[in-house]
Amino acid sequence: MKEALPDRRFSQGYEWGLLALKSMTGFGAAGQENEDYKVHVEVKAVNQRYLDISFSMPRALNVFENDMRQTIKKFCARGKVDVNIIFHDKREKEATIAVDKSLARAYQTALYELGDFLHLTPPADVCKIALYPDVLRVREESRDVMDSREIVFSALERALEQFAAMRRREGEHTRRDFEPRLDFLAEAVERLSAFEPEIVERYRTHLKNVLGEMLKGQGIDEMRILQETVLYADRISYNEEVVRLKSHIAQFRETIEEEAEPIGRKLDFLIQEINRETNTIGAKANFTQAAKIVVEVKSEVEKMREQVQNIE
Structure with missing residues (x-):
């Protein structure tokens, strides 16, 4: 099992913990109580392209909303976050x-x-x-609750810590799921790369056989066959796509292991590029075995795409 990456402080001021890869779904809850107030905070989130924070809390706590938003942003950058606060003022009321x-x-x-x-x-x-x-x-009579700030924010931050821990755990599970899939993609790309010369040779042999049948008793122009083979090889060559695929796979692997910032959008872009290069290879490689590998790659990429949608 790989060692966890060292704790990092992010340039945006985020303090999300040890791993770069975090799920956008999570839940955390915490309660706090003193002689004047009792507070219970629940934080839950699901995946969403941007950060959307919604509060359900007594009107008296609205004075803290802006600061609460800033606190929450230290723990997450994307997702639909719902914050539910149950607040009880235990002081005698006039x-x-x-x-x-x-x-x-x-x-x-x-x-x-x-x-x-x-x-x-x-x-x-x-x-x-x-x-x-x-x-x-x-x-x-409504009473000032400004002195409840400390207990409210203490409960909020404890709930957010649980929330962030759950997101990190789910993110780590996703990262582990990616590793064998990336290994499969890398191996599949190597197999596709190895097929390219064979595809060209098969075409040259096929062309020679066809011309031999058509020109029985006549000489075969080997130079013409060579020229046609070169033109065909240039048309079906997917070497550039293979090189780019290897680069995208390597970047994906590096991103989930090393980058200390929200990475979901970058991974989504890389998945799109991997899928695009795979489609191009599938269109060029007129070879049954290569086509089979392309189908397998696309299947793995689709599974990874579903996972990426839930990464912050």
Whole structure:
């Protein structure tokens, strides 16, 4: 098993841990409590092209939202991140009772009208009228929660640490999945490269046999066959595509092992290039065995593409 890469500080200020490759999906939760407040924070994310942070929390904590966003950006650069904060203020609250006098008067008037209509005595007890909806309203005075900042951010950061750890673990699993696939691609490219001279030789032999049948009893112009073979070899040559494929595979391997920054977009680009070069080789290589290898390569590349979509 390969050793983990050393911890790095990133130029953007990110501090994501040991591995460059991280999943965009993750979950973390943490709680914090003191004599005044109780806080529980959950952070979860799924893959998305850009960073999108959404909060579900009491309105009183909106004052912290901008700083929370900056804290979250230290842990992730891409993905749809949902932050849910349950916040309980344990301090005693001052409360007042508001009386809706106009509504109480309206209830009274309506009751007297109903009493006259039904020939019944309407309620005259003020307590009974007070029980009707919205006559009395309890209002709790909002209190400043700025002194909850420390406990809120402590819970948030602990949740983010769990969240980041899960993303790193999933990223490491993905990296390990890539390694044998990259080995397969590298070996397949070598096999494709080895087939190219054989394809040209097969064509030269085929051309000579066809002309031999057509020109029975006549001499075969070897120079003409050579010229046609050279033209064909130039047309079907995929040596440049092989060279580029090897380079893309090597860059992919280096990126998942060494780069200390978000790498998902770069890997996505490399996957597209690998797929494009493979398609070109498939179009040029008019050879059954080569075509079979191309199909196998495309199958592996498609599996890698699905994995890359979830990499930050």
